[in-house]
Amino acid sequence: MAIDYIPHTGSDREAMLAALGLGSVDELFEDIPPALRLGRALDLPPALTEPELVAHLEELAAANAGARKVCFLGGGVYDHFIPSVVPYLAGRGEFATAYTPYQPEVSQGTLRAIFEFQTMIAELAGLDVANASMYDGATALAEAAFMAVNVARRERIVVLGGVHPEASQVLQTYAGGQGLPVTVVPVDPEEGTTDLKALDEVLAAGDVACVLIQQPNFYGCLEPAPEIARRAKAAGAMVVVSADPVSLGLLEAPGRYGADIVVGDGQSLGLPMAFGGPHFGFFACRAEHVRRLPGRIVGRTVDRQGREGYVLTLQTREQHIRRDRATSNICTNHSLMALAATIHLAALGPRGLRQLGELCLHKAHYLAERIEALPGFRRVFRASFFKEFVVACDRPGFDPAAAALEAGYLVGPDLGRWERERRGQLLVAVTERRTREQMDGLVAAWGVTA
Template sequence: MVMLSRLGLDSSSELFRELPSSLRMSRPLALPAALSELELLKTLKALADGNLNLDEHPCFLGAGVYDHYVPSVVDHVLGRSEFYTSYTPYQPEMSQGMLQAIFEYQTLICELTGMEVANASLYDGGSSLAEAALMGCRASGREEVLIARTVNPFYREVVATYLRTAGFAIREIPLDESGAVDLDLLAAAAGSGTAALILQSPNFFGILEDLEAAGNILRRRAPAASFVVSADPISLALLRPPGELGVDIVVGEGQVLGNHPSFGGPLLGIMACTEKLLRRMPGRIVGETTDAEGRRGYVLTIQTREQHIRREKATSNICTNQALNALAAAVYLTVLGKDGLREVAFNCCWKGHYARERFRSLRGFAIPYQGPCFREFVVNCPIPPAELNSALIRDGIIGGYPLARHYPEREELRSAWLLCVTERRTRAEIDRLAEAAAAAAALSPVFPSPEGGTVLENDL
């Protein structure tokens, strides 16, 4: 009211006089009426209660989002509103907190991956992989990207969508009987037209890929191509960092580092690369510098790569990223520290193998892929996995992910289930899962006779 009268106006509608009357809404928006905070909380609580949550139900789903423990400290730091209500740190003198946190995040990602430089984050593991593929195309001047079918199928879809739009080709490399990419087929496919090779390790089935061997093949057959690896950051506490294996670009899903599953987003796209590729890297980068009095400080740097300066010639169109999720990752890695992250990784590995052996010894179930695995593994089930999942929900357990939809060509995956075991799962929960699955399979009218299909061959 004060503002209106000082402007000498009767109503704010006068401020909209430049809008043609034909374009002004003549009715109110058809939306539900406003709620008070109390009503809002009740309404939203009811929607939240319409879901089974991972705090109350042991969950064996992975496939890109993982149920790792998020320490209390992480959410408390993220709750500092100086962080979460700030914009991109374009005014560095007023944004040193976020800039330093991201600088530390970049350092942590370099430590984990063994790469020389990391950016401040991209949207998620899938879009990071797509951006890496595009980097490979531009760096090599080639137009065909090779991607293993052992890469997460959701990521493959994202990569295909990006590349199709940008006019590049994609070729998928099948897997071998161990559940890893078929290196012979890779060698046959790689050549002078190859822009990039994309592998994931641990791969979608939880199996470790032989990155060293694949990298050697690529260097020999397609020296211009970029070697892109999607890596799980927690597994890197135990596994050889891609930076030691001649990898050019490392991407990954950083949700596992202190971010809740949140129904699949917000996630955290990790990207790190060699110094040589720095100027082709998309996204923001924080650098160290000094202020007018010689004190250490941080700024966004090498910004000429970015859309707000280079417009149609930018390395990517990304602007808003996942800064707060990167902050969560930095806090997570700080609180767990050198020993803590290693212990989490050991726990995943031990519990994953314990669960795999538990299912191997279960009548009617089989383990098709025998390669070394980290936290996830494939189980062949005597009844369709979706039916198993329904049965398990009645026991309060959220089961695994059915694979058939993504691999129609694989006989052994027709009734396959991808299970994931993080450090949050206890031995008792794993045993309960195995027992409930066995019981559900036994009760099922479609429980197969011994000649009932390939699914049983490995096992009995």
């Protein structure tokens, strides 16, 4: 457990006060009104030595119940392994302490890292260009819908029912401020994927700007994305796909089956779960739409002497152009998190990303088969899935989430949080970190196999 601790000695404080032209610490704070000062010494316990302090902090950390549980949690944030090279390099001072490059061309290292990130995201998405990253996957999806509305010159936004309900809520909040209508297409209750007949009925009106797809969807199911894209295109609508980046090691790149815009959340690429953030969003599109792309874009060029260099090519945001012409209200990009993803992807390489996807796929299917063999348990949806699936238990009086927690396993979330009729149905996610012993342990906690 590494702890940075920099004590200031008395001589250090005197030197700083002298540099400020002050005679005492009281002079430093004399502008603070007396009524706002504590007026007494802090009531603190005696000082600890460094070994005692480290031991105390480790004891506090161990009190976090989740730290001792095996994680099968799904729903958008996943317990993937992070190679040690990622935090080591991303935590270097020149990266971790860097700020937004307002004089960007001076920050060649930062710009080059962003350029490499953009290149990797564009390749994963199967599209021409990517930006320097977004805040998160949900806001990236909303920005993509706005971009599609501007390009298509239509107003109706269609979001499939398999999109994460919280991302859908963010989208509707954004759209409400602009007065844009949002239509939600339901999922087939048996399959867990989009009801194509319902989609056709919505598209028939001829006023749809875009169709928003999540692949795999919130329930872990694989949408018939190429067919959805074909139908949307035939109706003159743009196609936006929110993709799990790990799945793109196995699944076809969305740009190759017709997606105009590809977004997603990058937490799976070298970032910890971190209680939900901070993470980053990614955003890629076709070249003809580049001037409507939100956020920043870093480009590579050469100077007059032929030397390679990196520049901010586009900054189509409200801080840099007239507010009425801004394509987005995104004020920055999550550079440090995007850098971690870049290191992570570089460490994996194409073959490693595919192997990662295969591990998630095979382990998830192993666990699903074991759970379905348990008395009273069933998989809720019939559609194919990647690393996540929904289970329900029809055993009276048995609470699978509580039983798992008591045995040391975290599962969920419970879909009743968003859909009352699905109360008791649990999302179960399986990443490459889960071992056979851990999966068998969860099955054992839920009962003896039939």
